Amino acid sequence: MSASPLHICILGATGQVGAELVRQIHQHDIGSTIIGLANSTGFFAADGLDIDSMQNIDREAFAAARPYQSYEEIFDAMAAVDPETVFVDASADRSARMLDMHLACVERGFRMVTANKNPLSLFDAESFNVLSRARHQYTYNTTVMAGAGAVPYLQDARDIADPIESIEGCFSGTLGFIASAMDAGMLLSAAVQTAKQKGFTEPHPWDDLNGLDVARKLLILIRSAGYSFSLADIQVEPFIPPEFGAVQDNEAFMASLADADAAMSARITQAKKDGCVLRYIASMKKTEDAIQAEVRLRAVPVQSTWGQLAGSANMVSIVSRDRAPAGTPHSITAKGAGVAKTAASLRSDMILFHK
Ligand SMILES: NC(=O)c1ccc[n+]([C@@H]2O[C@H](COP(=O)([O-])OP(=O)(O)OC[C@H]3O[C@@H](n4cnc5c(N)ncnc54)[C@H](OP(=O)(O)O)[C@@H]3O)[C@@H](O)[C@H]2O)c1
Structure with missing residues (x-):
């Protein structure tokens, strides 16, 4: 694994996938550190709490989370630790606000992986293209067949002009x-x-x-x-x-x-x-x-x-x-x-x- 660790902020940390991801990172990953956890109303940042001790994070624990009005607040907290933080969307949010969050994430130079297919499928093709073409910053392989490889195969086809x-x-x-x-x-x-x-x-x-x-x-x-x-x-x-x-x-x-x-x-x-x-x-x-x-x-x-x-x-x-x-x-x-x-x-x- 790489010498430079990934700093990770998980959106949807109280959900089934988010909580499982926290567990798996603690169990298996050598090269990544969780620095942020968020649900729909609040977030924890590494400087505020010992996130590594929060393996069994649940909605109750989130009562102590910092409330947020805008994703900019989470971006700023994460950027203070690592301007290239990897955001994970493990929510099922269907709102345009979440699409804007994905777009802003890429625009600000963060990286992102998503299990949430809604921002990619419920809105316009132009926004999709912005995200899909930022391959070095944004991956969504998980959204179809849980990462079996259909998405990158088709992105490759697009990028090498193989119709x-x-x-x-x-x-x-x-x-x-x-x-x-x-x-x-x-x-x-x-x-x-x-x-x-x-x-x-x-x-x-x-x-x-x-x-x-x-x-x-x-x-x-x-x-x-x-x-x-x-x-x-x-x-x-x-x-x-x-x-x-x-x-x-x-x-x-x-x-x-x-x-x-x-x-x-x-x-x-x-x-x-x-x-x-x-x-x-x-x-x-x-x-x-x-x-x-x-x-x-x-x-x-x-x-x-x-x-x-x-x-x-x-x-x-x-x-x-x-x-x-x-x-x-x-x-x-x-x-x-x-x-x-x-x-x-x-x-x-x-x-x-x-x-
Ligand atoms: N479950 C599966 O087997 C499975 C399989 C493949 C793909 N997926 C995909 O994985 C994603 C998560 O599924 P899940 O079953 O884990 O869902 P879930 O149990 O309903 O959890 C959703 C999580 O997202 C949080 N959330 C909602 N809106 C948010 C927002 N705007 N910002 C940040 N966090 C937000 C919720 O927090 P609060 O409600 O506590 O605020 C909760 O923690 C979905 O997109 C789903 O399609 C799931």
Whole structure:
């Protein structure tokens, strides 16, 4: 590891990923020191507290944190220790304020790694480009397939002018798990219930089933390849019909899923007759004058690579003009993300900053 240690400030330190990252840095890292921890309302800086002793930081401990109104206050505190502090966004903040934070971070000469895909996928392509092109300062490999390498492969393609012709992927471990459970004969409603009980779903499973998280990941990949694209350009067909999304109450939503069982079972039966299984696939294809992108549940041959993808595994298959021509796509398969893997991926992204 490098002689110059990385100084790290973690946003989202009271969350699942943030707290796990603190633990992993304490356990494994030799070349990094945590100098700041923040949640949505307060922060600790190394000069104020012994952060190294705060391995089990929780919301209660944050009652003693320094409140902040603007990220500039955190920037100033970190810059006093190291003007090249590495900020980690381990929050799930969806606000434009967090995008501004990322942009300001880069502008001020800090470095940043993010697990939060919202600033990269909910806003304009111009802001995305500013961040994505600052590769020596800003990495977001963790946002898609927990650091399996799809993002840097596409950034490389953009930077060497090797146009991407298509991207296909299964990017949701949760939906992969549900599809595989249905392959094994489980009803949709039971498969979602099992995924929820195992802690694989978002608190409200519609947030997985609506397909928007998958669409956001596809958008990040399309933009990484250098194309100016937005979420509205992606056709998204939810895993189950959109009307289910109107059921806000969690218990009522879970109960309502039985109403989708018959239609889903009919689809599965037909797919089986055709030698197929159902997979929730995100895809982008470049034609001569346009880019088409969609996310939907598709019947794919059992023997295809998509049909063979089982459980929560993720996969991406990329075709480009020079490095990965049709017939020999660049494919990456990876275990679905969880808290530990996401935190490890953030640490792996940080390694890039060791000088
Ligand atoms: N959990 C997973 O398995 C997993 C897998 C892959 C990717 N991710 C991604 O990792 C990120 C974190 O996930 P999580 O499950 O750890 O979420 P979480 O448990 O809900 O934690 C979110 C954290 O962010 C903090 N926070 C919210 N707004 C903030 C802001 N404006 N500035 C600083 N901190 C802020 C929260 O603090 P307070 O609410 O206490 O203020 C909390 O500490 C998300 O973007 C998620 O998509 C998670």
